Amino acid sequence: MRVAVIGAGVAGLTCAHRLTSRGHACDVYERWPGLGGQAATLDVGSGHLLERYYHHLFTSDRHIAELYEELGMPDELEWRPSSVAFFLEGRSWPFTSPLHLLRFRPLSLRSRLRMGLAVLRLQRGAREVEPFEQRTARDWIVAAMGAEAYAKVWGPLLRGKFGDRADDISMAWLWGKLTMRRRLQGKEASQELLGYPRRSWEPLFAALRSSIEAGGGRVLIDRPVKRLSHRAEGFELLAGAPGSFRGGHDPRGFDAGGTERYDAVVATVPNDVFRALLDDELAGAIGGEYLARLAGIEYHTALCLLLELDRGFTPFYWTNIADPELPFVGVIEHTNLVGPERYGGRRFLYVANYLAAGDELLSLGADELLARYEPGLRRINPAFERAWVRERWLHREPAAQPIVTVGYGERIPPLRTGVPGLVLANTTQIYPEDRGTNYAVRLGGDAAAALLSAG
Numbered sequence: 001m002r003v004a005v006i007g008a009g010v011a012g013l014t015c016a017h018r019l020t021s022r023g024h025a026c027d028v029y030e031r032w033p034g035l036g037g038q039a040a041t042l043d044v045g046s047g048h049l050l051e052r053y054y055h056h057l058f059t060s061d062r063h064i065a066e067l068y069e070e071l072g073m074p075d076e077l078e079w080r081p082s083s084v085a086f087f088l089e090g091r092s093w094p095f096t097s098p099l100h101l102l103r104f105r106p107l108s109l110r111s112r113l114r115m116g117l118a119v120l121r122l123q124r125g126a127r128e129v130e131p132f133e134q135r136t137a138r139d140w141i142v143a144a145m146g147a148e149a150y151a152k153v154w155g156p157l158l159r160g161k162f163g164d165r166a167d168d169i170s171m172a173w174l175w176g177k178l179t180m181r182r183r184l185q186g187k188e189a190s191q192e193l194l195g196y197p198r199r200s201w202e203p204l205f206a207a208l209r210s211s212i213e214a215g216g217g218r219v220l221i222d223r224p225v226k227r228l229s230h231r232a233e234g235f236e237l238l239a240g241a242p243g244s245f246r247g248g249h250d251p252r253g254f255d256a257g258g259t260e261r262y263d264a265v266v267a268t269v270p271n272d273v274f275r276a277l278l279d280d281e282l283a284g285a286i287g288g289e290y291l292a293r294l295a296g297i298e299y300h301t302a303l304c305l306l307l308e309l310d311r312g313f314t315p316f317y318w319t320n321i322a323d324p325e326l327p328f329v330g331v332i333e334h335t336n337l338v339g340p341e342r343y344g345g346r347r348f349l350y351v352a353n354y355l356a357a358g359d360e361l362l363s364l365g366a367d368e369l370l371a372r373y374e375p376g377l378r379r380i381n382p383a384f385e386r387a388w389v390r391e392r393w394l395h396r397e398p399a400a401q402p403i404v405t406v407g408y409g410e411r412i413p414p415l416r417t418g419v420p421g422l423v424l425a426n427t428t429q430i431y432p433e434d435r436g437t438n439y440a441v442r443l444g445g446d447a448a449a450a451l452l453s454a455g
């Protein structure tokens with residue numbers, strides 16, 4: 001089979017790698033002039049690569065760890081102790097070990113104990129997601145931990161990630177977050193270990209690309225798909241012209257490049273992009289029920305400001321912002337996980353946000369945004385000055401976070417679109433786990449299997 005894979009993120013590259021190993025040559029089309037999708041890197045200078053968006057792995061992320069092994073790169077992953085804090089009531093509260101919860105004074109002692117017990121009970125006992133699927137996280141938290149824990153800790157965290165949809169988020173999502181990622185045995189019971197590849201995520205993409213090319217396929221960057229049609233003899237794919245990425249995400253606005261024919265297509269793009277690729281006939285063949293599923297899932301946009309600082313900003317890797325007055329939701333100091341010596345002494349801090357489409361912050365440039373964030377950054381570290389910032393980069397990802405509301409599991413579009421030979425595999429189908437590169441690896445494999453088993 002000649003297969004086109006749309007999107008060279010982790011799912012697309014893994015899918016093409018799996019299909020290649022089964023003897024099917026794949027052409028991978030990618031809109032961006034680089035590999036990796038949401039995990040893509042940028043050169044921050046002096047040959048150092050960093051992800052545009054903060055990235056780490058959990059020890060439970062076995063699919064991606066196995067892929068590193070399979071590609072002959074088992075030593076690439078390094079595991080380091082994590083450090084986490086909550087910023088609330090004017091200070092950062094360490095939240096790395098269970099003992100820190102007991103010392104977390106913004107909550108009454110009773111609420112602290114209830115919260116700790118509820119999380120433990122969930123992690124030890126609740127193996128199935130079903131009991132949590134028809135309930136909001138808010139409802140469960142208030143019942144299991146009390147209203148104070150929701151008001152001061154979980155509500156602000158959910159609002160940070162899901163904005164005004166926070167109160168509607170399914171408990172299934174939080175169950176996934178709290179139960180699936182962390183090992184409670186051994187060293188990790190007291191301090192979580194996080195993984196980061198020795199040389200960034202980029203070597204993984206390069207190895208997948210080599211595998212695809214060795215099998216006779218091509219990995220085409222800065223070559224998006226503009227339109228997809230179904231003909232009697234297969235699929236007709238109209239590529240967009242080079243440079244199309246400058247025109248945004250909607251493929252209908254791209255200038256046309258060349259046309260190619262394929263026996264099968266796996267699309268790993270977000271729902272709205274996939275819908276915009278389909279010509280009328282193909283959309284009709286897929287049918288209204290499937291298209292309604294695509295349209296029914298909302299996303300929030302990630303807005304991520306990466307700063308190079310001339311000194312450390314916090315003592316923590318990850319600071320959750322639970323103070324609603326700060327205009328961002330997290331501060332992730334990469335060089336508190338991977339030491340600055342790895343980067344010639346340079347230090348990097350991500351200021352994270354998730355916003356609904358159309359939010360005013362999304363229209364700002366890097367300097368304007370930094371100016372907006374400055375007072376908030378100073379609340380966390382009162383000594384902070386603009387002069388600490390040596391360099392800054394701003395990235396926006398419109399389809400970064402699917403909004404997982406109650407009953408989400410029943411609304412997910414299946415991998416098989418209903419049109420033989422056409423598969424959709426994207427982050428909306430990662431459930432009940434929180435989406436991540438590990439699950440994108442699993443999804444890429446599932447997409448290849450769905451295509452091959454469909455005949």
Ligand SMILES: Cc1cc2nc3c(=O)[nH]c(=O)nc-3n(C[C@H](O)[C@H](O)[C@H](O)COP(=O)(O)OP(=O)(O)OC[C@H]3O[C@@H](n4cnc5c(N)ncnc54)[C@H](O)[C@@H]3O)c2cc1C
Pocket residue numbers: 006007008009010011012029030031032035036037038039053054055056057223224225226249251268269270273302304397400425426427435436437438440
């Ligand atoms: C802020 C942020 C932080 C994150 N942190 C972590 C983390 O710590 N750990 C972790 O494991 N994961 C993290 N993730 C999630 C992780 O990056 C994603 O789940 C994963 O990379 C998704 O892979 P994918 O291939 O499914 O999708 P994507 O990476 O979105 O890939 C889709 C690809 O399709 C391309 N495309 C779009 N339109 C077209 C077109 N018309 N033609 C061709 N190609 C097109 C896109 O450019 C993209 O490369 C984070 C994500 C974000 C946004």
